[in-house]
Amino acid sequence: xxxxKQNSPSLSVQEGRISILNCDYTNSMFDYFLWYKKYPAExxxxxxxxxxxxxxxxxxxxxxxxxxxxxHLSLHIxxxxxxxxxxxxxxxxxxxxxxxxxxxxxxxxxxxxx
Amino acid sequence: DxxxxxxxxxxxxxxxxxxxxxxxxxxxxxxxFWYRQDPGLGLRLIYFSYDVxxxxxxxxxxxxxxxxxxxxxxxxxxxxxxxxxxxxxLCASSSGTGRYGYTFGSGTRLTVV
Numbered sequence: 001x002x003x004x005k006q007n008s009p010s011l012s013v014q015e016g017r018i019s020i021l022n023c024d025y026t027n028s029m030f031d032y033f034l035w036y037k038k039y040p041a042e043x044x045x046x047x048x049x050x051x052x053x054x055x056x057x058x059x060x061x062x063x064x065x066x067x068x069x070x071x072h073l074s075l076h077i078x079x080x081x082x083x084x085x086x087x088x089x090x091x092x093x094x095x096x097x098x099x100x101x102x103x104x105x106x107x108x109x110x111x112x113x114x
Numbered sequence: 115d116x117x118x119x120x121x122x123x124x125x126x127x128x129x130x131x132x133x134x135x136x137x138x139x140x141x142x143x144x145x146x147f148w149y150r151q152d153p154g155l156g157l158r159l160i161y162f163s164y165d166v167x168x169x170x171x172x173x174x175x176x177x178x179x180x181x182x183x184x185x186x187x188x189x190x191x192x193x194x195x196x197x198x199x200x201x202x203x204l205c206a207s208s209s210g211t212g213r214y215g216y217t218f219g220s221g222t223r224l225t226v227v
Contacts, residue, residue: 009154032213043118043204043218044157051213089156093213100213104149104157 003027004092004105012111019077021108023090026071030092032100035064035075038087038107047088048075080112117141118219120205126225133192135222137205144209146188147216148172148180151202163188195226 005024013019023033031052036044050057050064050073057064063076077084090105121136139146145164149157149172159172161180169180177199181189188207192199202223206216 004156006156034213034215036215036218041123041220043206043220044216045218046215049213049215102159102213102216106154106156 002106003030004090004103006088006090006105006108008108009106010109010111012113013080015082015112015114016079019075019080019084019110019112021075021077021088021090021110023073023075023105024071025073025092027092027094027103028071029094030103031095032093033064033066033073034091034093034102035062036089036091036104037084038089044089077110080110082112082114085110085112118205118207118217120203120219120222122222123220124223124225126227127192127195129196129226131192131195131226133195133224133226135190135192135203135205135224137188137190137219138186139188139205139207139217140186141207141209141217142185143207143217144185145207146182147206147208148178148188148190149204149206150174151204151221157204160190192224195224197226200224200226 034049035047038044066073087107089107093100093102118139147162148160163182179191205219208216
């Protein structure tokens with residue numbers, strides 16, 4: 001039972017165009033959402049996050065949108081660059097008594113074609 | 115540059131061996147985590163620790179144990195390695211709440227034959 005879903009295992013986008021990576025979640029207790037980026041042979045690196053009290057957060061070329069009613073979030077990369085080619089993991093966090101439980105999605109592999 | 119260091123990038127072990135995966139962080143983080151990454155399954159939490167000598171089971175602790183004797187070091191132990199434990203293992207650390215992001219190590223690719 002996957003609580004965080006990324007239904008597209010892979011995505012190809014032309015350089016300069018917009019990349020849109022989608023993520024759906026099932027647990028309404030999640031109150032913080034994060035995106036990580038992972039290159040081969042490296043660990044994931046934190047990219048951007050959004051609190052459930054917001055519907056948008058922007059950081060340079062990266063924007064995350066949250067639709068709480070649909071339990072859906074998306075990461076937009078504009079413009080896409082070849083260096084953005086990586087696996088992107090969506091993650092959702094729920095507060096427990098003394099820690100945050102973070103659930104990761106299965107990842108979407110993005111290829112940006114020059 | 116702050117980092118999380120995993121002692122081995124690649125390991126090959128035999129079924130039944132006891133395997134130790136070591137992780138060290140230099141950021142004075144309270145929290146440390148062990149995940150495994152498998153295709154189509156994402157990152158799944160094995161164990162975590164929010165203080166020295168403290169440990170908590172994650173979602174898939176069976177067949178694993180951990181040790182945290184010092185704040186900077188968190189070890190994952192496979193008591194008796196099996197082929198279904200062939201995976202990429204990732205260590206991470208965080209300060210305070212994890213909603214501000216984890217710092218991950220580069221991973222250890224373990225193959226059990």
